[in-house]
Amino acid sequence: MMTSDDTISVGQYLAARLVQCGGSHAFGVPGDFTLSLLDELLSVNEHSDDRLTWIGSSNELNAAYAADGFARVGRTIASVVTTYGVGELSAINGIAGAFAEDVPVISIVGMPATGALGSGALLHHSLLDGDHEHFVRAFREVTAAQAVLTVETATAEIDRVLTVALTSSKPVYLGVPTDVAVARVSAAGLAEPVRARGSEPGALAAFERALAQRFAGETASRAASPPSPTCPGCASPARWARRPSSMKTTRRASAPTWARSRRPSARAAPSTRPPCSSWSVRS
Numbered sequence: 001m002m003t004s005d006d007t008i009s010v011g012q013y014l015a016a017r018l019v020q021c022g023g024s025h026a027f028g029v030p031g032d033f034t035l036s037l038l039d040e041l042l043s044v045n046e047h048s049d050d051r052l053t054w055i056g057s058s059n060e061l062n063a064a065y066a067a068d069g070f071a072r073v074g075r076t077i078a079s080v081v082t083t084y085g086v087g088e089l090s091a092i093n094g095i096a097g098a099f100a101e102d103v104p105v106i107s108i109v110g111m112p113a114t115g116a117l118g119s120g121a122l123l124h125h126s127l128l129d130g131d132h133e134h135f136v137r138a139f140r141e142v143t144a145a146q147a148v149l150t151v152e153t154a155t156a157e158i159d160r161v162l163t164v165a166l167t168s169s170k171p172v173y174l175g176v177p178t179d180v181a182v183a184r185v186s187a188a189g190l191a192e193p194v195r196a197r198g199s200e201p202g203a204l205a206a207f208e209r210a211l212a213q214r215f216a217g218e219t220a221s222r223a224a225s226p227p228s229p230t231c232p233g234c235a236s237p238a239r240w241a242r243r244p245s246s247m248k249t250t251r252r253a254s255a256p257t258w259a260r261s262r263r264p265s266a267r268a269a270p271s272t273r274p275p276c277s278s279w280s281v282r283s
Contacts, residue, residue, distance in 0.1 A: 007186055010040070010154045010155075010181055012043060013155055014041065015040070017158055018077070018079055019045075025078055027080050028055075028081035029083070030056070031110060032083060033109075033112055037178070041081070064080045064091040064092075065094045071098075072103055077166065078105055080095075080106070082107070086125050087109070088139070102169045102170060106162070106174065112177060112178065117177060136148060144165065145173070147174055149180045150180060151180055154180060157174075163194055167198075
């Protein structure tokens, strides 16, 4: 068992997390930017049943559909490993289908080294314009979360992206530069499994208790306070109740002008009580 002092490579950490989440199989096609990543992924528990099993495919699109089918049948996650550019573009149609039908496929892309990405180097499999985020932007349209890993944030980003996949049942994207794949990181995070976000029974029970106490307090407060005065004409809360008593007495003493100037109708005697709207006071 690993301790908090143990270190493993980023590729090994990713493989361990995938297996923890139920994604025991990875599908794909090896490429020049995935060779070191695959070495690390497949070195975790390689002689044990608790390991990541590699399934090679004839092309990346087939690998994406195979991962989709594995996730559907097993009701779990599955991963597809492709190389930067040409490989991931070949797989994107399968990832888009998984996105449309809520299948949690993890798209893992082996990328050029961090320095090459940052400097805008002209690399094969790129569009030769120095922009190495074209394909990440394309995958943003068909995945629920994306991350291009760095050594400093690799473990946190892996956990975040996998949590989104489990919670949303949608595909996600992880770009792993060649230097990051072999970088050493702490294994301490593996002690706490990644889980889908949801209601915790203890937190829900605490919320129900707090809500009951809140309502009980408000009910007691209303019972102790005197009732609000109402308008005698319509039994609605009276705005005039907040005004000085002299003002209310004055308004009651005389009828408004319209009541004095109009003659009573022969069919119905007008009410001497004005409507509530006439009780308002002009400033």
